[in-house]
Amino acid sequence: MGSxxxxxxxxxxxxxxTTPSGTYTITEGFGVESGGTSMPYHVVTSDDWWVEDPESKFYNSMHGEAGADFPLTEAGERGSEHLLNYRTQYAKALVINFNRWPAVPGRGAGIFLHVNGSGATAGCVSVPRATMDRIMPWIKAGAHPRIAIG
Structure with a gap:
């Protein structure tokens, strides 16, 4: 959980x-490694960012560097997450659909279920690697999975 x-x-x-309480759908995943899931899944490359810039039309979504309307930096109020920089945490991850469709700028972006890093998260939910390895083949898009937080 968030620190x-x-x-x-x-x-x-x-x-x-902070981690947002509530019940949220999970509709996609991503990671540095192959996901091993039937969910829509994207293997990240050095081009991939999770946009956290509240001024961007791509706010709270994954976007490549081409056509970016956000600064390609993790620093500052307009910073975003360069996904490949988090190889441990994002070995395998599922997107928690908090503040999406439509995304309200400033409410928060990039809330994921992912592998533990070192310490608390910035708002995501993290689990041990072995747990994530069990979740990935178990979770099915057709079952309309949700996560309850709080």
Whole structure:
């Protein structure tokens, strides 16, 4: 969970280091490694970013560097996540559909279920690698999976 704990998903704000409470769908995954899942899944490359710039039309989605309307940096208020920089955490990950469709700028972006890193997360839910390895083949798109947080 986020280093500042769990907060109400309806009022959560970006950069608060909190995990949003609520029930969310999971419709896709990504990772540095092959996912081993029937979910739509993208193997990340050095071109892939999760856009956290609230001024970008791609806010709270994965986008490549080509055609980017966001700064290609992780620094500052307009920074985004360069996914390949998190090889351990994003070995395999599932997207928690918090603040998507439509994404409200500033509410938060990039909330995932992923492999543990070192310490608490910035708002994601993390699990041990062995647990993620069991989740990936188990989770099925046709079953309309959800995650309940809180």
């Amino acid at each position: 500042k704990g769990v907060t109400d998903g309806a009022t959560r704000q970006q950069s608060t280091w």
